[in-house]
Amino acid sequence: MKRIATIQDISCLGKCSLTVALPVISATGVEAAIIPTAVLSTHTMFKNFTCKDLDDQLLPIADHWKSEGVEFDAFYTGYLANGSQVDKVISIINSLKTEKTKIIIDPAMADNGRLYPAFDSKFPKEMAKLCAIADIILPNITEACLLTDTPYRESYDEAFLKTVIGKLSALGAKKIVLTGAEFGKKYGVMTYDNGEYNMYEQKKIDAVFHGTGDIFSSAFTGLLTRGKSLDESVRIAADFTAECIRITKLTPEANWYGVEFERAIPYLIERIKS
Numbered sequence: 001m002k003r004i005a006t007i008q009d010i011s012c013l014g015k016c017s018l019t020v021a022l023p024v025i026s027a028t029g030v031e032a033a034i035i036p037t038a039v040l041s042t043h044t045m046f047k048n049f050t051c052k053d054l055d056d057q058l059l060p061i062a063d064h065w066k067s068e069g070v071e072f073d074a075f076y077t078g079y080l081a082n083g084s085q086v087d088k089v090i091s092i093i094n095s096l097k098t099e100k101t102k103i104i105i106d107p108a109m110a111d112n113g114r115l116y117p118a119f120d121s122k123f124p125k126e127m128a129k130l131c132a133i134a135d136i137i138l139p140n141i142t143e144a145c146l147l148t149d150t151p152y153r154e155s156y157d158e159a160f161l162k163t164v165i166g167k168l169s170a171l172g173a174k175k176i177v178l179t180g181a182e183f184g185k186k187y188g189v190m191t192y193d194n195g196e197y198n199m200y201e202q203k204k205i206d207a208v209f210h211g212t213g214d215i216f217s218s219a220f221t222g223l224l225t226r227g228k229s230l231d232e233s234v235r236i237a238a239d240f241t242a243e244c245i246r247i248t249k250l251t252p253e254a255n256w257y258g259v260e261f262e263r264a265i266p267y268l269i270e271r272i273k274s
């Protein structure tokens, strides 16, 4: 069985990061090993969340894995507790990667033009260092702007997106999957792969839900690791995320803090078979 090591936080309530990555990666038929970066009572869109960083556990967990001789088909990183974890994560990846290991970085730190509350303005520079070692990065537009020191804009054209993607590529990331790309009448995921731009267009659903970035990234990473191409992984992960949002909108008892992704797991499994 293929195996991913995913490095991100546990938000104990809130349907994001590891509580999404574990079930979604499992649904793709791939093993998920985890290195938790922090334990939070909830994600940071709640008020008064608690947070205990696991700074002192990251390297010992990886060292133990190394002594067990375990190998990974992919590393997939998400939300980190602080900027100083970046160097630790880079050294973990460098110590455990083999020729076959894909490095997939979701620079989970911002959305809708703003950094998440736990981060200061120096954090994106640190995250850019992690993106530099990636085979594939999965930013949204806000994160893409922060990583490249580009002023965030609510509306932009295709040329703007291509300029930002060019700057992301100059950071060192080999392939780029930019979510929430919107220009003219187009909405979807823009990819940059071997000098080629591609846009996977989706119907925009008029709703904003928390945790959808983690759902997309987890499904994408599982699918890619399972052996789907980059384009196919983008298509299925984007359709799965849209299905999660569609179902959530139809569910009156849905919580504000996350999407009802569990209801869409059968859809994901069905799509994997095709």
Ligand code: PXL
Pocket: 009, 011, 016, 017, 040, 042, 043, 044, 045, 079, 108, 116, 210, 211, 212, 213, 214
């Ligand atoms: O979904 C990204 C994410 C992950 N982890 C924590 C968060 C967020 C977004 O706000 O707060 C703790």
